[in-house]
Amino acid sequence: MAEEKKGLFRRFFGGGAPKAVEPEIAPVPAVPEPVTTPEPLAAAEPVAIPQPEPVVVEPPAPAAEPAEAVEIVEAVAPIEEAVVKVAPEPTIEAETLGAIEPPEPVVVPRPTGFFAAPAAPAPAPEPAPKQNWFQRLKAGLSRSSNAISDGIVSVFTKRKLDADTLEEFEDVLIQADLGLTTSSAIIEALKKGRFGKEIDGNEVKAILAEEVSKVLTPVAKPLVIDPARKPHVILVVGVNGTGKTTTIGKLSAKLRSEGRSVMLAAGDTFRAAAVEQLKIWAQRTGSSIVARxxxxxAAGLAFDALKDAQAAGTDVLMIDTAGRLQNRTELMAELEKVIRVIKKQDPTAPHSVLLTLDATTGQNALQQVEIFGRVAGVTGLVMTKLDGTARGGILVAIAAKYGLPIHFIGVGEGVDDLEPFAADDFARAIAGIAS
Structure with a gap:
């Protein structure tokens, strides 16, 4: 038993095989005889696999190292650098590689999107030269004047002044809403001494401007504030969207610039936006305001505002009213009530009733003048939005038919875009005369 254990120990731990089994192991060709203590299995590998020949590692070509370095620099270069100069780091002896020329600078495009560096601020544009009132008026009436000028060119180019030519030109004037009366007067002026002859377009424009000025000059009157009345009450009326509230704000700015004290009454109690807008104008111009x-x-508010203005000795009280269509009988009756209540406090008030007209409404403005004049006793007109229409001639038609004073016209949203009406300036602007 002891001999069997000893044999097992030798087989597992290299002690040699028992004599009884030695003849059964066949010799292995080309393999040395086993020694008493056999080599481990890993040590036999050099005998079975020949050793490889020594390999000489050649240094890399000089151009290879800079190329790899460039790629790495491009990947990790800071994003804010627009140009990166790369200096290669040598990894072998300098005498082996020789002199290495530094590579050309690598241009890395600027990143875009979230990581983009902020762009340099653009130079501030030079402010446009400030235009005078006539230049602003001419620009505002450009659509109206262009329509007329185009008609003049199409009608009078290389044609004699005959009946057909005059008829065509009269249609152009009527389409510009100058009205039949003024259009006929212009045609009659063109006939005198020119019938059967060729006529220059500039001569036609001059005659047009002259005839329009004749109609407008009698009605171009400023708004006069009576200093003996404290306050001078101005009631502003008109249909929806004609710019009543904005007109009141611009007028308050002008009156305040003249040194007058102003109180505003937010009588358009149906629209919250109108009340808030008037409060802003009051704050901007330094005016007081009464709102509910x-x-x-609305009538009660007008009564309270007049009472407060009288107590404060205010120079001007301007009362806003709700927009109402001229064909709404119940709304026009409400406007009559406001006026009656004002007269109970001051029988002479309102001292001025301004009707605001939107130039874009065209011929409908004629009906507005007629009905508001009958109900509210309109004393003067303010024409707004002349810059948004080719129907600027409607102001000429209104002047020719009703003869009401035209106090102000507006050609924009700015405070300076509402100016006292000047007949000659308007006539030259709508005729397309440069100056």
Whole structure:
């Protein structure tokens, strides 16, 4: 038993095989005889696999190292650098590689999107030269004047002044809403001494401007504030969207610049936006304001505002009213009530009733002048939005038919875009005369 254990120990731990089994192991060709203590299995590998020949590692070509370095620099270069100069780091002896020329600078495009560096601020544009009133008026009336000028060119180019030519030109004037009366006067002026002859377009424009000025000059009157009345009450009326509230704000700015004290009354109690807008104008111009809750009685508000203005000795009280269509009988009756209440406090008030007209409404403005004049006793006109229409000639038609004073015209949203009406300036602007 002891001999069997000893044999097993030798087989597992290299002690040699027992004599009884030695003849069964066949010799292995080309393999040395086993020694008493056999080599481990890993040590036999050099005998079975020949050793490889020594390999000489050649240094890399000089151009290879800079190329790899460039790629790495491009990947990790800071994003804010627009140009990166790369200096290669040598990894072998300098005498082996020889002199290495530094590579050309690598241009890395600037990143875009979230990581993009902020762009340099653009130089501030030079402010446009400030235009005078006539230049602004001419620009505002450009659509109206262009329509007329185009008609002049199409009608009078290389044609004699005959009946057909005059008829065509009269249609152009009527389409510009100058009205039949003024259009006929212009045609009659063109006939005198020119019938059967060729006529220059500039001569036609001059005659047009002259005839329009004749109609407008009698009605171009400023708004006069009576200093003996404290306050001078101005009631502003008109249909929806004609710019009543904005007109009141611009007028208050002009009156304040003249040194007058102004009180505003937010009488358009149906629109919260109108009340807020008037409050902003009051704050901007340094005017006082009387306002009530939305839906409050407009007549009662006008009464309270007049009472407060009298107590404060205010120079001017301007009362806003709700926009109302001229064909709404119940709304026009409400406007009559506001005026009656004002007269109970001051029988001479309102001292001025301004009707705001939107030039874009065209011929409908004629009906507005007629009905508001009958109900509210309109004393003067303010024409707004002349810059948004080719129907600027409607102001000429209104002047020719009703003869009401035209106090102001507006050609924009700015405070300076509402100016006292000047007949000659308007006539030259609508005729397309440069100056």
């Amino acid at each position: 809750a939305i839906g409050a009685d």
